[in-house]
Amino acid sequence: MKDEKGILFILSGPSGVGKGTVRKELFEQATDLKYSISMTTRNKRPGETDGVDYFYKSREEFENLIEKKQLLEYAQYVNNYYGTPRAYVEETLAAGHDVFLEIEVQGALQVKDNFPEGVFIFLFPPSLEELKNRIVNRGTESSELVINRLKEARKEIEMMGAYDYVVVNDQVEHAVAKVQSIIQSEHLKRERIEKQYKKLLEDEMK
Numbered sequence: 001m002k003d004e005k006g007i008l009f010i011l012s013g014p015s016g017v018g019k020g021t022v023r024k025e026l027f028e029q030a031t032d033l034k035y036s037i038s039m040t041t042r043n044k045r046p047g048e049t050d051g052v053d054y055f056y057k058s059r060e061e062f063e064n065l066i067e068k069k070q071l072l073e074y075a076q077y078v079n080n081y082y083g084t085p086r087a088y089v090e091e092t093l094a095a096g097h098d099v100f101l102e103i104e105v106q107g108a109l110q111v112k113d114n115f116p117e118g119v120f121i122f123l124f125p126p127s128l129e130e131l132k133n134r135i136v137n138r139g140t141e142s143s144e145l146v147i148n149r150l151k152e153a154r155k156e157i158e159m160m161g162a163y164d165y166v167v168v169n170d171q172v173e174h175a176v177a178k179v180q181s182i183i184q185s186e187h188l189k190r191e192r193i194e195k196q197y198k199k200l201l202e203d204e205m206k
């Protein structure tokens with residue numbers, strides 16, 4: 001076990017902005033970053049795997065997890081529950097690894113209450129028109145669900161001010177590079193703070 005706790009990174013942004021795409025590319029490159037797999041009651045999409053993309057739960061199972069306080073945060077999004085397993089996040093951070101959450105805004109704000117030291121990143125679309133194109137082109141939602149997701153997107157964008165960083169997802173590789181530089185800067189910042197703190201303690205002992 002490492003001495004230092006890991007850093008919690010939270011990536012949010014409206015549906016279809018490219019969170020999943022950016023996160024997958026980031027994990028192709030990142031070394032010591034652990035992805036927290038969420039729980040959801042939504043149906044599995046073609047190509048998704050239980051325990052890889054999500055842990056798929058019934059509403060009853062999910063409500064049981066809420067009741068037993070096993071979720072760090074949860075939210076209802078377009079008629080389904082989504083939530084982050086508490087034990088995985090706490091244990092992984094305690095073991096010194098960084099943890100990466102990809103969650104929507106309501107949940108991110110709950111995480112902020114518990115982990116104010118977390119690093120909150122908002123992925124922003126180049127335009128609302130482009131956002132709509134991405135959701136439609138992905139082809140995973142009916143037109144009614146696309147409308148719901150766009151309505152949700154407007155509400156989510158209003159909460160952007162609560163985040164530490166905003167990254168525009170114009171091109172995937174640019175967005176990934178920006179997220180990586182945020183991760184590096186946060187580590188440097190922490191090292192600097194620790195050094196200054198150690199020096200302060202040493203000076204006091206003199």
Ligand SMILES: Nc1nc2c(ncn2[C@@H]2O[C@H](COP(=O)(O)OP(=O)(O)O)[C@@H](O)[C@H]2O)c(=O)[nH]1
Pocket residue numbers: 013014015016019020038039042073074075077082083084102103104105106107108
């Ligand atoms: N609060 C919360 N939101 C989550 C969690 N997991 C995923 N989400 C978010 O739920 C929303 C819907 O996810 P999903 O159905 O996979 O659709 P997609 O993001 O449009 O591909 C997205 O904004 C996800 O980031 C979670 O554990 N907690």
Ligand SMILES: Nc1ncnc2c1ncn2[C@@H]1O[C@H](COP(=O)(O)OP(=O)(O)O)[C@@H](O)[C@H]1O
Pocket residue numbers: 013014015016017018019020021022134135137138169170171172
């Ligand atoms: N920078 C980008 N430029 C163009 N298309 C993108 C970009 N990022 C993601 N996409 C596409 O947009 C759609 C939505 O991306 P996805 O990662 O599923 O979004 P989210 O997880 O935020 O809902 C996908 O078809 C994806 O291939």
